Amino acid sequence: MREIEASYITEKVKGLCMEANYDLPKDVLLAFQKAKEVEESSLGVSILEQLQRNAEIARNERVPICQDTGFGVVFIELGEDVRISGGSLKEAIAEGIRQGYGEGYLRKSICHPFTRKNTGDNTPPIIHIDLVQGEKLKIIVAPKGGGSENMSRVTMLKPSDGIEGIIDFIVNRVKESGGNPCPPIIVGVGIGGTFEYAALLAKKALLRYTGSSNADPELAGLEKDILNRINDLGIGPMGLGGRTTALAVHIEMYPCHIASLPLAVNINCHAGRHKEISL
Amino acid sequence: MVKPINISTPLSDQDVENLKIGDEVLINGVIYTGRDAAHKRLIDLINEGKELPFDISGQIIYFVGPTPPKPGQVIGSAGPTTSYRMDAYSPYLIAKGLKGMIGKGARSQEVVEAMKKYKCVYFAAIGGAGALLAKSIKKAEVIAYEDLGPEAVRRLEVESFPAIVAQDVYGNNLYVEGMKKYAR
Ligand code: SF4
Numbered sequence: 001m002r003e004i005e006a007s008y009i010t011e012k013v014k015g016l017c018m019e020a021n022y023d024l025p026k027d028v029l030l031a032f033q034k035a036k037e038v039e040e041s042s043l044g045v046s047i048l049e050q051l052q053r054n055a056e057i058a059r060n061e062r063v064p065i066c067q068d069t070g071f072g073v074v075f076i077e078l079g080e081d082v083r084i085s086g087g088s089l090k091e092a093i094a095e096g097i098r099q100g101y102g103e104g105y106l107r108k109s110i111c112h113p114f115t116r117k118n119t120g121d122n123t124p125p126i127i128h129i130d131l132v133q134g135e136k137l138k139i140i141v142a143p144k145g146g147g148s149e150n151m152s153r154v155t156m157l158k159p160s161d162g163i164e165g166i167i168d169f170i171v172n173r174v175k176e177s178g179g180n181p182c183p184p185i186i187v188g189v190g191i192g193g194t195f196e197y198a199a200l201l202a203k204k205a206l207l208r209y210t211g212s213s214n215a216d217p218e219l220a221g222l223e224k225d226i227l228n229r230i231n232d233l234g235i236g237p238m239g240l241g242g243r244t245t246a247l248a249v250h251i252e253m254y255p256c257h258i259a260s261l262p263l264a265v266n267i268n269c270h271a272g273r274h275k276e277i278s279l
Numbered sequence: 280m281v282k283p284i285n286i287s288t289p290l291s292d293q294d295v296e297n298l299k300i301g302d303e304v305l306i307n308g309v310i311y312t313g314r315d316a317a318h319k320r321l322i323d324l325i326n327e328g329k330e331l332p333f334d335i336s337g338q339i340i341y342f343v344g345p346t347p348p349k350p351g352q353v354i355g356s357a358g359p360t361t362s363y364r365m366d367a368y369s370p371y372l373i374a375k376g377l378k379g380m381i382g383k384g385a386r387s388q389e390v391v392e393a394m395k396k397y398k399c400v401y402f403a404a405i406g407g408a409g410a411l412l413a414k415s416i417k418k419a420e421v422i423a424y425e426d427l428g429p430e431a432v433r434r435l436e437v438e439s440f441p442a443i444v445a446q447d448v449y450g451n452n453l454y455v456e457g458m459k460k461y462a463r
Binding site for chain 2: 040041043046047050051053054055057058061063064065066067068069105106107108109116118120145147150178179180181182232233234235236238239240241242243269270271
């Protein structure tokens with residue numbers, strides 16, 4: 001049994017909130033560079049260049065890439081042989097979010113659904129915990145912006161809709177989203193499972209290295225095919241026309257019920273923010 | 280690439296009539312911020328026949344909720360938020376003399392009709408470029424609804440704030456035209 005102090009977890013979550021918001025991951029920056037090489041619209045190229053400059057300013061001056069510093073979505077892989085001492089894991093994470101968003105000058109964007117009153121400290125977070133074997137604790141902080149989250153959908157297709165139905169739904173979702181989710185976007189797709197599990201798979205798909213392929217060759221092919229169809233829409237950077245509408249499509253799949261074909265599309269803006277640490 | 284057009288607030292009918300979709304502009308002068316909650320309050324005031332907290336005629340509203348400034352900063356990161364959420368409110372403000380809006384994403388038909396009728400232009404700023412856009416903001420001051428935090432109405436002084444004309448007073452829409460041009 002390994003003990004990890006709750007206060008240590010708080011400290012780490014706080015740091016991850018700031019890093020995620022200030023420092024755009026290398027894979028996303030690389031995807032900008034690649035997009036610039038194929039972009040045919042001069043306005044599109046200029047937008048991609050400004051996104052690169054923006055990321056540079058944010059990293060150097062330690063300020064947020066985007067003013068929407070997001071919902072604090074936290075993924076935890078908790079080793080079965082880990083014991084948290086001096087407090088609860090969930091409270092330790094929430095405190096990390098509170099301190100990270102406070103001390104990091106990040107925007108507090110969480111409110112009551114009816115009154116819209118702001119909670120004032122960006123809590124509560126959304127926490128997903130997976131139990132894994134061993135003595136490790138992995139924390140991933142993935143701040144999620146509202147603009148792109150609003151364009152995401154879950155649907156329950158009929159099994160007869162098949163792969164074509166899946167492709168059509170995803171491509172149409174991106175088409176209808178237009179410039180709203182700050183394209184170029186990253187598209188996370190969850191296929192199968194249940195209603196809620198498909199959505200979780202789609203969110204997890206966004207954590208992958210941008211542009212990496214699924215290990216299953218069939219899904220890898222599908223990712224490529226959908227990406228091409230999305231980029232043929234012509235939506236382009238910021239929706240103002242161009243070749244680069246999406247930087248990547250990531251699909252995760254799970255078996256489903258004989259009666260269903262759940263499908264979730266979680267759209268992420270170009271601010272593909274996530275930072276992780278293993279303790 | 281053509282050189283961006285410099286414009287200064289307040290804007291006249293003629294200023295906005297000169298702007299066409301695809302034009303890159305650099306905005307100078309005073310602009311005001313407002314997003315969901317502030318818009319709701321402004322419209323409530325109009326419905327009650329009360330004065331708005333600032334004179335809106337000829338002005339530009341920027342849909343933004345910035346991050347808190349770090350010590351020494353004028354404003355935190357300040358990029359645009361998605362505009363369609365303001366579609367229900369914008370026509371009232373346009374009828375009151377609003378000449379420009381800055382946001383991201385396309386606007387509704389009702390907004391377009393108001394823009395044509397009263398001469399107002401819609402600019403797209405680069406969504407997610409909050410750190411970069413903040414560099415063009417030289418002064419920021421909360422002038423109403425401080426209780427709304429990031430959603431409070433701010434008076435900003437901007438210099439060479441970069442934006443793109445996305446929908447003009449003639450009903451042209453770059454979201455539609457741009458997509459058409461590159462679709463295959
Ligand atoms: S969609 Fe993303 S990049 Fe655009 S404003 Fe929201 S968080 Fe920022």
